[in-house]
Amino acid sequence: xxxxxxxxxxVTLSEEAFLTINCTYTATGYPSLFWYVQYPGxxxxxxxxxxxxxxxxSNKGFxxxxxxxxxxFHLEKGSVQVSDSAVYFCALSDRTNSGYxxxxxxxxxxxxTP
Amino acid sequence: ExxxxxxxxxxxxxxxxxxxxxxxxxxxxxxxxxxxxxxGQGPKLxxxxxxxxxxxxxxxxxxxxxxxxxxxxxxxxxxxxxxLEDSAVYLCASRVEPGRRADTQYFGPGTRLTVL
Numbered sequence: 001x002x003x004x005x006x007x008x009x010x011v012t013l014s015e016e017a018f019l020t021i022n023c024t025y026t027a028t029g030y031p032s033l034f035w036y037v038q039y040p041g042x043x044x045x046x047x048x049x050x051x052x053x054x055x056x057x058s059n060k061g062f063x064x065x066x067x068x069x070x071x072x073f074h075l076e077k078g079s080v081q082v083s084d085s086a087v088y089f090c091a092l093s094d095r096t097n098s099g100y101x102x103x104x105x106x107x108x109x110x111x112x113t114p
Numbered sequence: 115e116x117x118x119x120x121x122x123x124x125x126x127x128x129x130x131x132x133x134x135x136x137x138x139x140x141x142x143x144x145x146x147x148x149x150x151x152x153x154g155q156g157p158k159l160x161x162x163x164x165x166x167x168x169x170x171x172x173x174x175x176x177x178x179x180x181x182x183x184x185x186x187x188x189x190x191x192x193x194x195x196x197x198l199e200d201s202a203v204y205l206c207a208s209r210v211e212p213g214r215r216a217d218t219q220y221f222g223p224g225t226r227l228t229v230l
Binding site: 091 | 118145147149154155156157158159162164169170205207211217218219220221222223224
């Protein structure tokens with residue numbers, strides 16, 4: 001079945017460092033891809049998404065490009081802030097009996113230090 | 115616009131007890147999901163509703179878990195009897211409709227269940 005693989009965490013970076021969180025997927029169809037973020041004590045929030053090959057999703061300085069040839073959707077940010085400390089989940093839209101649900105990776109914890 | 119509401123936020127029970135969680139989705143969202151998130155893992159789909167009908171419960175442990183969505187709005191998820199391995203965060207999510215793969219799901223804050 002479809003699946004998502006993320007790099008293991010935790011990732012610890014200094015403020016203003018460059019961030020990459022790797023995400024690869026396997027899918028029989030042509031899924032949409034998502035990054036969700038979970039801040040401490042809060043629910044999951046959509047960070048960005050992409051719906052077709054070569055699409056770039058972006059939000060709050062984060063970017064990810066849908067790469068069909070490498071089945072990847074890596075998350076990047078040029079300069080992280082302490083407030084970016086959170087757990088990041090890569091996900092794909094998975095067909096269910098009627099419609100779509102999300103299939104998540106295990107999550108990558110990011111800690112940004114001052 | 116109000117988000118997805120869930121209650122309680124935290125629950126601690128003894129094994130073999132029963133527990134229920136409540137979710138109120140975003141107004142007008144036809145599709146509602148329950149996910150289970152075990153510590154250190156990503157959320158896993160338990161059940162999907164379209165209005166008040168179940169459209170996918172293939173991953174729901176039906177011997178102990180049950181869910182309903184009366185009148186196509188609020189939903190409850192019940193566990194009876196609970197096991198230690200049910201300790202997790204239970205997330206409710208909703209979206210406008212189920213049929214478009216790119217539509218965003220909106221998540222509630224979750225209910226953290228601890229089974230002792």
